[in-house]
Amino acid sequence: MSEIVRIDGLGYAYPPIDLDGRREWVLRDINLEIHAGEFVSIMGATGVGKTTLCLALNGIVPNSTGGTIRGDVYIDGLNTKRHPVSDLAQHVGVVFQEPETQLFNVSVEAEIAFGLESLGLPAIEIGERITWALSVVGMTEFRQRSPFKLSGGQKQRVAIASILAMAPKILVLDESTASLDPVGKTEVFSIVRELRQKHGITIVMVEHESERIAEFSDRVIVLGNGTVQMASSPADVFSKVNEMRTLGLSIPQVSELADRLNRTNNTEYVFTQLEEAYSELTGSGNLVRRISG
Ligand SMILES: Nc1ncnc2c1ncn2[C@@H]1O[C@H](COP(=O)(O)OP(=O)(O)OP(=O)(O)O)[C@@H](O)[C@H]1O
Ligand SMILES: [Mg+2]
Incomplete structure (x- = not known):
């Protein structure tokens, strides 16, 4: 499978x-x-x-x-x-929206060890997994800190590390x-x-x-x-402008731009990212020719 x-x-x-x-x-x-x-x-x-x-x-x-x-x-x-x-x-590990509700141990290390201890892993392996997970999320130097004193982004990185440690x-x-x-x-x-x-x-x-x-x-x-x-x-989803609107969902502004250009100028642009829109609109020589041609 x-x-x-x-x-x-x-x-x-x-x-x-x-x-x-x-x-x-x-x-x-x-x-x-x-x-x-x-x-x-x-x-x-x-x-x-x-x-x-x-x-x-x-x-x-x-x-x-x-x-x-x-x-x-x-x-x-x-x-x-x-x-x-x-x-x-x-x-499978799930990270939720609020970092605060996912952290409850006194140190970052204890936070990550928590799930691993419940797996009954030997202490050496727990230590190695903590070291690895912290390095992946770039939080190695925060190992002994209190999770509560971290920024929101750092808290989420710890939450991700504690899930990654479960491999x-x-x-x-x-x-x-x-x-x-x-x-x-x-x-x-x-x-x-x-x-x-x-x-x-x-x-x-x-x-x-x-x-x-x-x-x-x-x-x-x-x-x-x-x-x-x-x-x-x-590209496919964000070019379905009307369907997305009906579902109450937003699309990238450049995708809206492509849609507007297509409707007014009969073009077939599909943009999802700014760079792509920029190079399509400038790199192909000139926009005016594409529209009229
Ligand atoms: N524990 C629960 N018991 C009963 N109903 C619930 C429970 N959790 C969610 N629901 C209901 O299930 C529906 C879907 O909720 P869910 O949280 O999965 O939606 P969501 O798409 O994640 O919403 P949001 O964008 O607000 O995060 C909602 O009507 C919600 O009220
Ligand atoms: Mg939700």
Whole structure:
């Protein structure tokens, strides 16, 4: 099986709140395959079920949340229904939005050791994994510091390190840069890119910022109405201007520009990144000729 994640007909409803036992399907029919080493971004309007889908990847949905599930999720070949969350954590790690809620130990080192100790690893290996994970996220010199005194971006780097130390093949980031300033966002994105390029880790990232999605992703998955509405390259997804608007999602400004040029000048531009737009609009000789020709 070349896909590292396979989702077949996934439907999920949280435990019913009303006494008549009525279920509300948050996810209705999700079908998705993610290949090893891919960088996939997930977009979708508020409340569409992005976090629920992330939790279905590490088995918290449904193993810890209960509720009703239909269909199957396979992570690295393991059916999440048949494996405990603790086992799945060695295959897939999830970083959440708020760094504060993920850190609770007195030092960065203790924070990373926490998950490893629960695996029952020998002390030497725990030490080695901490050293490696901190070097990957560029936080080696912070090993003995308190996580609470770090910047937002640094906290997220520690949160990522504590997950990396478990050596998962898949890293899921659920809006993990949403609360960070631009510098913190860039820190996290560049680490994630490196994890994928140097360590071959598969990345699944829930994101709103379409410019960053265009820059980093191989594929964009758009969720809506409990299903996958689109699953394609950034160029493909961001040229579907009307569909994206209907779903309440933003696209890069240069993609809007391409759409406007195409509508007024009968061109067929597809832009997702500024540099690409610039070189297309200038490098081909001159824009005027392309439009009139
Ligand atoms: N623990 C829970 N129990 C019951 N309903 C829940 C629970 N968690 C989420 N929901 C509901 O499931 C739906 C999807 O929520 P989810 O958090 O997965 O969406 P989301 O796309 O991540 O939203 P956001 O953009 O706000 O992060 C929402 O209607 C939400 O109210
Ligand atoms: Mg969410």
